Amino acid sequence: MELKGKKVAILVEDMFNIYEFWYPYYRLLEAGAEVVVVGSGRKSQFTGKPATDVKADVAADAVSAADFDGVVIPGGYAPDMMRRYPAMVKLVADAVNSGKMVAFICHAGWMLCSAGVLKGRKVTSYFAIKDDVVNAGAQWVDEAVVIDKNLVSSRTPDDLPVFMPAVIKVLAG
Template sequence: MSKRKIALFVEEVYNDLEFWYPYYRMKEAGFEVVVVGTGKQETFKSKFGMPVKPDVVSSAVKTEELAGVIIPGGYAPDKMRIDPAMLKIVQELFNDGKLVASICHAGWVLISAGVVKGKKATGCIMIKDDLVNAGAEYLDQEVVVDGNLITSRVPDDLPAFCQEILKNLA
């Protein structure tokens, strides 16, 4: 069961494409996608107003039931990174060798979780300095895979991002 369940984080002002593209791609591949919210509210809206109701609050997540986590960008990661339960999820999955995937500004969550030091990673150019200052080697590539850590830059990178996620979960 746990091999087929993946968490997808959400918070206010998430990036529509970076949330919905992996959501449907993972479902299409047969995964149960569990939408995880911070618990601050019942419904979160995207940059363009698309509402999402989380399946569970971050504090109730049991990482032993998950194969990994996908963290979308937008402005949401700025709020996700201050949620201790979301950071704990990332840390536990990372330390257990399970999938941790982020795109665009979601690298901020990886930084706050303390999982990028000594790793190769990418994200949108706006957080390049943040990743470097956190000890990551920044690579300007559509997708960077370093062990169980998968990172991408922008929505145009979503096909390569999702392909690598599915390869990791195979």
């Protein structure tokens, strides 16, 4: 129970990659963390890709980065939806800037681009958005998992078995 007492937000919007949402969700619970599903506020239930539904526990504008020990952002096209909501972008920006663990996988790098927090940071992402991540100022590397201080990033669902140990390690401090 290495995350006993830790509280982690998982962000959600439509078209979230179901593997990248559900594996971290159950894995963090297994590790003893309290998990809070944070939606954009646009509605209360969201549909993944492929289709599975998840209810948000709370909307982004009702929480703040200070409430959490870390934030996990799943990929799919959900990050393209999330970045349209300033409260979600602010939650990520504040978490990064206050040194909280922020983990992102696949297309979730878009949220960090919009949060303006990638300048000089070493990260990875799904290769399709590499140009956007590089244009945002990051150093992009092609590795299964990259830990740069409080940032943990991976490329695809195949990286989940190394992504989550890194997330847990950084969270556990």
